[in-house]
Amino acid sequence: MDEFKYHYQYPHPAVTTDCVIFGFDGTRLNVLLIERGIEPYKGHWAFPGGFIRMDETCEQCARRELLEETGLSTAYMRQFHSFSSVDRDPRERVITIAYYALVRLSEVTGGDDATRAQWFALDEVPALAFDHDLILRRATTELRKQIHFEPIGFELLPEQFTMKQLQHLYEAVLDVKFDRRNFYNKMLHLGLLAEQPETLARANHRDAKLYRFNPESYAELKQKGFRLEF
Amino acid sequence: MDEFKYHYQYPHPAVTTDCVIFGFDGTRLNVLLIERGIEPYKGHWAFPGGFIRMDETCEQCARRELLEETGLSTAYMRQFHSFSSVDRDPRERVITIAYYALVRLSEVTGGDDATRAQWFALDEVPALAFDHDLILRRATTELRKQIHFEPIGFELLPEQFTMKQLQHLYEAVLDVKFDRRNFYNKMLHLGLLAEQPETLARANHRDAKLYRFNPESYAELKQKGFRLEF
DNA sequence: TCAAAAGTGTTCGCTATACACCCATGG
DNA sequence: CCATGGGTGTATAGCGAACACTTTTGA
Numbered sequence: 001m002d003e004f005k006y007h008y009q010y011p012h013p014a015v016t017t018d019c020v021i022f023g024f025d026g027t028r029l030n031v032l033l034i035e036r037g038i039e040p041y042k043g044h045w046a047f048p049g050g051f052i053r054m055d056e057t058c059e060q061c062a063r064r065e066l067l068e069e070t071g072l073s074t075a076y077m078r079q080f081h082s083f084s085s086v087d088r089d090p091r092e093r094v095i096t097i098a099y100y101a102l103v104r105l106s107e108v109t110g111g112d113d114a115t116r117a118q119w120f121a122l123d124e125v126p127a128l129a130f131d132h133d134l135i136l137r138r139a140t141t142e143l144r145k146q147i148h149f150e151p152i153g154f155e156l157l158p159e160q161f162t163m164k165q166l167q168h169l170y171e172a173v174l175d176v177k178f179d180r181r182n183f184y185n186k187m188l189h190l191g192l193l194a195e196q197p198e199t200l201a202r203a204n205h206r207d208a209k210l211y212r213f214n215p216e217s218y219a220e221l222k223q224k225g226f227r228l229e230f
Numbered sequence: 231m232d233e234f235k236y237h238y239q240y241p242h243p244a245v246t247t248d249c250v251i252f253g254f255d256g257t258r259l260n261v262l263l264i265e266r267g268i269e270p271y272k273g274h275w276a277f278p279g280g281f282i283r284m285d286e287t288c289e290q291c292a293r294r295e296l297l298e299e300t301g302l303s304t305a306y307m308r309q310f311h312s313f314s315s316v317d318r319d320p321r322e323r324v325i326t327i328a329y330y331a332l333v334r335l336s337e338v339t340g341g342d343d344a345t346r347a348q349w350f351a352l353d354e355v356p357a358l359a360f361d362h363d364l365i366l367r368r369a370t371t372e373l374r375k376q377i378h379f380e381p382i383g384f385e386l387l388p389e390q391f392t393m394k395q396l397q398h399l400y401e402a403v404l405d406v407k408f409d410r411r412n413f414y415n416k417m418l419h420l421g422l423l424a425e426q427p428e429t430l431a432r433a434n435h436r437d438a439k440l441y442r443f444n445p446e447s448y449a450e451l452k453q454k455g456f457r458l459e460f
Numbered sequence: 461t462c463a464a465a466a467g468t469g470t471t472c473g474c475t476a477t478a479c480a481c482c483c484a485t486g487g
Numbered sequence: 488c489c490a491t492g493g494g495t496g497t498a499t500a501g502c503g504a505a506c507a508c509t510t511t512t513g514a
Binding site: 179181182185186201202203204205206207 | 503506510513
Binding site: 084 | 237239245285288312314315316323325327
């Protein structure tokens with residue numbers, strides 16, 4: 001019985017997708033890692049990923065992995081780079097198409113039990129399997145680039161959030177500090193936020209207003225040639 | 231004799247790279263297309279591209295194609311997206327990793343004679359083979375995004391250029407018009423241009439100053455946290 | 461009444477924009 | 488001397504950055 005039953009006239013690389021899943025814990029940016037149960041790199045941490053099927057696109061493949069590990073069937077997801085070093089996988093030639101996903105930590109469920117998954121703060125990520133260190137660095141820089149000009153930060157926050165939470169998010173992703181008052185002013189004047197009727201009661205403090213991202217306003221502004229920037 | 235001598239346990243897609251080669255003719259942005267000599271899409275125009283070898287990275291593969299078609303061994307080149315629709319190639323499952331290159335038209339030589347290659351202005355590109363229409367649209371939007379924030383426009387101009395040429399380039403790529411005086415001021419104050427001793431003699435007009443892009447200045451500014459923007 | 465965080469406005473300086481004049485060249 | 492494009496400066500408005508005070512809440 002021949003296990004190698006797929007024949008080609010020319011050599012073909014294997015193709016995988018890998019998925020860098022970002023979450024925000026209120027203070028720091030986190031990524032979801034899987035502990036590998038098999039060789040190569042058994043026991044090392046890596047991004048969720050897997051071989052592409054012949055009947056699915058890369059995006060479908062990446063979404064399948066996201067679903068398996070987070071229970072989420074929808075989330076913001078973006079292809080950011082393909083990695084093709086000849087020796088990046090010791091088994092065979094493997095080219096990977098990498099995505100990053102932005103998820104709300106509160107919505108993440110365990111995923112299937114077969115794999116050990118764990119969130120790591122960006123600055124506490126251990127050495128990773130394969131070339132995943134490189135993939136993480138690239139994912140982070142691409143995310144930063146993108147958040148400068150597109151309102152994707154909201155994908156990491158609950159539907160309703162306070163101004164302070166939003167500020168902390170931007171500070172965590174961009175690794176900068178903003179003046180609180182200027183941040184409030186800028187955000188409100190952009191016209192992308194809808195003030196919510198509810199407020200968030202805080203112990204010992206004044207209640208905080210809750211906001212929601214308003215995609216319609218953004219679509220409208222974008223059509224008028226408006227360019228968001230941070 | 232078995233022609234299908236490469237065996238795998240699981241099905242593998244074929245992987246290609248495609249290369250959108252941009253050039254600037256002084257007025258409009260152009261792309262280099264190849265007329266396909268074989269099926270599928272025989273007689274249709276397509277981007278230079280080909281199957282990846284087992285001993286080269288995608289970037290090396292794309293550069294190989296660039297060299298074959300333009301004679302250029304160095305040029306600005308950027309991977310911008312991978313395309314993986316299941317039916318994008320009728321022969322077999324093919325995933326392509328797409329690059330765009332920015333070249334100086336003056337430096338392009340014929341490439342090898344085997345293929346018929348031709349420059350097309352962006353707005354005169356015919357219907358393309360495979361999903362190359364989609365690839366072109368994506369390449370164009372990515373190029374526009376990138377030129378907003380990185381000084382890559384110079385890659386499309388001769389080493390020495392006049393302010394007017396530079397303005398025309400930006401206008402062609404971004405599809406906007408700039409006020410000539412404001413464009414001059416902004417460019418000069420950015421500090422990215424080195425004024426050249428030579429001038430360009432123009433018939434019937436005053437000579438034009440020639441400039442050169444100064445990568446050192448840019449590196450210096452970038453390190454200081456300066457963000458370029460158009 | 462105090463501590464800690466929320467909410468709001470004003471001033472200032474820079475930069476993008478709109479706009480006008482003089483210069484150099486060839487015919 | 489004139490037509491054509493090259494080169495430079497100025498006035499204004501709008502936006503981002505720096506910055507201070509008041510409000511609310513629970514202890």
